[in-house]
Amino acid sequence: MPGLGTSFGRGGATTSLQDLQNADCILIEGSNMAEAHPVGFQWVMEAKRRGATIIHVDPRFTRTSAVSDLHVPIRAGSDIAFLGGLVNQVLSNDLDFREYVVAYTNAANIIDADYQGPDDLDGLFSGFDPETGQYDPISWRYEPPEEMNEEERQRDRELREEADAAGTGQDAKRSHQAARSESHGSGGAPVNWKGLRDETLQHPRCVFQILKRHFARYTPEMVEEVCGIRPEQLHQVAEALTSNSGRERTTAFAYAVGWTHHSTGAQMIRTASILQLLLGNIGRPGGGILALRGHASIQGSTDIPTLFNILPGYLPMPLADHHQSLDEWVRADEGKAGFWGNIRSYAVSLLKSYWGDAATPENDFCFDYLPRLTGDHSTYSTVKGQIEGKVKGYFLVGENPAVGSANGKMQRLGLANLDWLVVRDLQMIESADFWKNGPEIETGELVTEDIGTEVFFMPAANHVEKAGSFTQTQRMLQWRDQAVQPPDDCQSELEFYVDLGNRIREKLAGSTDEMDRPLLDLAWDYPVDEHGEPDAEAVLREINGTGPDGAPLSSYTELKADGSTSCGCWIYCGVFADGVNQARRRKPHWEQDQVASEWGWVWPANRRILYNRASAAPDGTPWSERKRYVWWDAEQGRWTGSDVPDFVVDRAPDHVPADGAKGPDAIGGQDPFVMQTDGKGWLFAPVGVADGPLPAHYEPPESPVHNPVYAQQNNPGRKQLSTPSNPINPSFSDVFPYVFTTYRLTEHHTTGAMSRTLPYLTELQPEPFCEVSPRLAAERGLEHGEWVTIVTARTAIEARVLVTERLRSLRLGEQWVEQVGLPYHWGVNGISKGDSPNDLVNVTMDPNVSIQDKVGTCDIRPGRRPRGPELTAYVEDYRRRAGVDLDNPTDGGTDT
């Protein structure tokens, strides 16, 4: 989550669901919270009951809009322009919370004289390399000190060396960039020096002035032209946000995949971060940015990651060409200001938890056993590798990419080209039987007899059949006990992987091959119960970490770099404090105060609101009685309040760190963003975001609209996937004149494996459908309730159509834009079957996180789609008419 990570220092929601009740205004954008997070939405309704203003900005009028005070229809994918318009309103009317902005953000920092923005460079930032499509961020840095000390000189050298090295190979740079930008889940991107500051905010190169200039072109008229939002609606929202921010009041933001699933997704979140910092809403009750996650433990799966480029606790995966030793691995971050400066302790403790006694200071704590990155191994690159025959085997665990990932055909072509595939799921999902049920079998593009993939389907235990923890949206770990034994052959993930590890290690036992040492030396010893199920609490204990005496640690500040401590994920250190499973605490909220800190456990250190030092003014007193949360108790010499202070607990507000102070010692008394190397919230990101230090509006890779803001049409840094199965619709094409976007329904869960298979959920939404406006229906002759066919350059699907004014026709200047809404839950298995809308989606990715853009263009026609080979011919005809070149499939006609 580099959007939040680079802005604040940690890639997690800054607040909790429960705290929404304290908000005076809630802006929900990029999220259909009432439908996708109905349980968490109770706190929005509670806030509303207390008089808060609820605003929903969304392409569709949804169940969330229905209970909001204001619904603002927006063109899908244009969020940066709308939020940028709000930033402009705040800055040009001096409506920012100036005291907060000066003290707690990098508004005062002066930026390098070489920096140029999109106003100067026709939509690009300085440092762009058109060859690689990537930025060199060196000109975005804080102005170097006139007199550098030895350390600063070395940092400067390193940064230049890195930039030079990165220029030598695209793959190396890609891997480096990918690894870096996603590693800011807990610990911001390192800057080289705290930099010069002008706290009057007048210096022409200070962040505040740069920001003002940059957002000046996001006028209400421009917002209307980009988003289809009328100026009076923009003013209405600006008025609600600014009148509900400041000392006495706070505004909260909530977003979900409506922001993350874009080729500019990280920058959408950045824009919201900038706005919330300007309004002074971060670290305060009823404020913050709530990143709503899509599954029970998605936050957990980045904390203890299933991603290619990070290790537990957001430690960056080592790079093959940069990191030959432990020292080289941690050097860039070690010793920098803030808790991230202690990275060596976290890294060594992780290695100790992996390899136990085998990890010693003499062998670099087995650093050499860690795999290294040689390139981009994100999910879509992996799929491309499958199609090209480079990837031979695949594990799918609780994942159904044949339905859930963009461009389903590409996914299935990849699966069909494997040697082996392991699928662990509750149901026979489409990704497991694509070889006989997939749409490509029907069209003849794949032939069952010719598919060589050996599929191993392993039945999985469900959530009540196994113990363990979920880490949900607000970084909270909640423990589940096992209620019943799993039936038949069903196994928990834990049992499966422990068993798999045991078997592999048995096969390798006695091997003298060096290559096998990492597996043989693993600390792989878990107690099992009478059913053969490993003790999940033993794993949590390992994650929590232990000290030299084997006793559980209670805080990551206890971790050491000398190998005396072991910890599986440093940010989770404390979840087993005092030998008690803190995640299992279930004291109801009515038996404790509103923060309810005795329910579950939240990383880091059970803090519910992050950066809560900022809930007090620079002098340590609460901003107001109404918004009192954490403050400095001068008598006790400590920070105190209703939450765990997210600060060095005895650091006085007036503390100025000594020159040369390192790590946490370098945090000043007014530096609430303790994971940032300069302690400040970043309005301007001098490093850490791949596609620019500031957000800029670019059109989705497929769009009917010429970018009104800049000459640059698409995100110049976007990652493309050039393969014949991933052709892009040319933008502005009459053949594909409409915008489509995908979304969820309350009644189904993701790819439907857990809902389309259940009668009670299926009857509530029994068939795939799409939604269009009455105007679009009239234009294309679509009849309510009848079948329609939706076409892109990838494929065509069919669905029934709901004609409804919940879908709005948007007017952008002279141009009308129509949007087709597609709930994505369907596939060919289950009680309720149908074509998968994700088959329509192209793969063009955000350069920071390799997440695809879910917005595209399409055509829509009445009637059902052609069957069999006729379908391929039908789509081929569309491609021909639109001028799609399969030899150059990602050319959308926008890069001139």
Add this chain to the structure above:
Amino acid sequence: MSRLSEFLSPESLWGRLDDPSQNAGYEDHPTRKGFFTDTSVCIGCKACEVACKEWNQVPDDGYLLTGMSYDNTQQLGASTWRHVAFIEQPVGAPSTGAPPTDLGMPGSKPPGWEREVTLGEDLVDGDPQGAASGDSGVRWLMSSDVCKHCTHAACLDVCPTGSLFRTEFGTVVVQEDICNGCGYCVPACPYGVIDQRKDDGRAFKCTLCYDRLKEGQTPACAQACPTESIQFGDLDELRERAAARVEQLHDQGVDVARLYGADPDDGVGGDGAFFLLLDEPEVYGLPPDPVVTTRDLGSMWRHVGAGALALAGLGAASFLGRRR
């Protein structure tokens, strides 16, 4: 004979009745329980429908995409004991009168939409923001309907087997092992709630989770509701809470808020399950002024009695006449 006269006592059939459990013969009984469904905070998640079916093991009701907004269960019935209605309307449409009827005619608009749409028409410029629900073009009301557990329950009055009975909690329950499938209860219900299962013939409806109540638990739907739209509790307390909520909404400018079924002097003696609505009841498919269909049962019996006597007299007279 004494039971019959008690059965026919006027307050059993009609009018205000503060304690239906006592009226049904429970001497020492718990306070009357009920539901207050506050539709102003309903988010249409349908968790109540699912929770109800899970707990009560109600079968699915068929898989049909109706095209009626997001409502694919359509109405309460033998296999749908909670039903979330979705009322999707253009803002500014007539809010009173019967809800629009789908005549099944093809067209480019959903059923019930009065406005013809022409190309190029500016749909964005329109009515101002609705107060409680919606923007300049559409509003979407959601409401979870359920058996009203009437103070005067006609279904119960007409049941010949005693399958339908009044519980100690003042609720109305149908017992599936006693029901003989006669179906008298179906037309008796003024709300159209109770229904027979087609493949089986027996009648089913919400039990207000009688089994859970006996264990001191909350009914499944109320337990599952994430926004406290469905509130369960002592009926007296719920009525107070509901009155306060209406007042709060009125203070917030939501003048359209009103209670439905909360009045103990209405045609069914007040509902055990009542509602806060944001429009006229008809908009939600609820009868505006329901009356217990057995209201006139007592006078009917008296008329029948008088008629019988008259007939008997006539008969006797005719015999007398013959003798002449």
